[in-house]
Amino acid sequence: MRWTRAGSLALLALALLAGCGLVSSSGTFHDSSLPDGARPLDGARLVVTSKSFTEGVLLGKITATYLAAAGATVTDLTGAPGSASSRQAQLNGDADILWEYTGTGWVNYHNQTETIADPHELWQRVHDIERRDHDLEWLPPANFNDTYAFAASAPTAQRLQVKSLSEVAALPVADRTFCVDDEFFSRSDGFLPMLAKYGIPYNDPNGVPAGNVTRMDAGVVYPATAKSAPCHFGMVYTTDGRVKNLGLSVLDDDKKFFLPYSGTAVVRGAIIEQYPQLRALLGTIAERLTDPLMRELNGRIDIDGADPADVAYDWLRSENLVE
Template sequence: MMRRLFTTAVAAALIGTVAGCGLVSSSGTFQSTSLPDGATPLDGASLVVTSKSFTEGVLLGKITATYLAAAGAKVTDLTGAPGSASSRQAQLNGDADILWEYTGTGWVNYHNETETISDPEELWERVRDIEKSEHNLDWLPPANFNDTYAFAASAATAQRLGVKTLSDVANLPEAERTFCVDDEFYSRSDGFGPMLETYGIGLNAPGGVPSGNVTRMDAGVVYTSTADSSPCNFGMVYTTDGRIKNLNLTVLEDDRAFFLPYSGTAVVRDAVLTEHPEIADLLGVVSEKLTDDLMQELNGRVDIEGEDPSDVAYEWLQSEGLVK
């Protein structure tokens, strides 16, 4: 009872409570609905759902807020927190209860680990154990999507060059190995240069990729440049970005497993999950349905078609028969 009263107090004056970390909502709204059978397994629960500000983060937050409210919880929607740090800090402070994270982010950004773990399950287990031990945060089993780095080509270029994997790209003539990347990926210690080395075509190395074959540009322009195959055949993308499907890009397989998995994972404060274990089952139902293709579609509805994330979240839940 005391925790519920405390959470209610937080919900009533949350903007003031977390003003120090800049946590505010993108809209603070989600569709009001219920479970198909009318059950309310979270009746009496008061939950604060937050998210980061990029489209996918907001969508996942809206899906979570909508579904848990349908299950009977009183949900405060603080999705769309500016930057990554504010939502994370709010959860660490106990001012937010549920946040979707990525295993790669937890491993590299939060715990400064440098070991590359290519197996998604192993990486999740390692992050889960550290987060539970150090922060009393429960990383629930990950969803079936992986929002990691990748390289893509236009469908026509992929067909013309006969490439399906990054190893195929490495076997192309030097003149065809042209790349578009953003500045951040170009400069990362786990970014462009090390990736080329992994595939045996080091940057400015003999038989590798000369710097003249690499164009650095804003991340958003990479997608259209790749679709146009000008000035590059291959562009860096994020695997769940809606522009992949919209621009008919072909994502190449990272067949040497260079890129770290970034599996989407719902993270819940341990005290909240202990009090309301039903949260794990409910979010497990959602996680099983989230795939790369689906996230591309949902992200595209927001970023390309201009739909509101709360509407997209509600309509998807309804289409899956999870809410009415």
């Protein structure tokens, strides 16, 4: 199987980006071409970066592989540690393309506190601010939303006959048991405000008594929820591969408390102006990405141990986007 290596170009880019702590996850992705042999990006030189968590790296590898297949010379700097380094690299002009989340842009980058439940409205608001303030183009979002949610094991959800958080709120107090991590527990848009939104306030004998909440590491929440011990309901991320692997049922946030975190490809304004064909190419990727698909692809990496570059390439081939 053939590979593309960023080689000396990647090393040069790494040297340039050392000041903001950006490092490459591996600098590799599969060499491929478009099925029709077209090269709409022939001559383009692009730097693709990503955040360091599984989904971020996967999206970066998909993007690097596909744009290289379209003829671009791509420097793969996926896997930047933390959010700040990849973001700062793009703001500095040292990276061209980065997958972001609308909720992250709204809350973390622009310190907004208003909850906008409509995904398209939130994207438009973030899009307009980012274009005005940073000359970054947030392309139309993909069809997946990696936001907070609560889930239960399938048997527990069926036994308690719950499909939504409002139905959880209607359960007897003894059944309203939750597992959350410390960060989510203390967030201003996290657990306590969510309980208030659904009319079951924390540390209230008629709401959610403190003893009904177990705080634990985020990674432990998933198996605890699958076992329904010590809690019936656990905080999850909607596109996490463990949701599918453990057979968890994600509950509907029917009062729209949680902010949408729609995945969005972000391109520097100068780059999208120079290569407007990126809109269609990245749109081809975005329109295919859904919550169930992201759970499956993330699971192949986190649970099956597959390399993100392999998962990206295999998916692109399965969609007949590369060969």
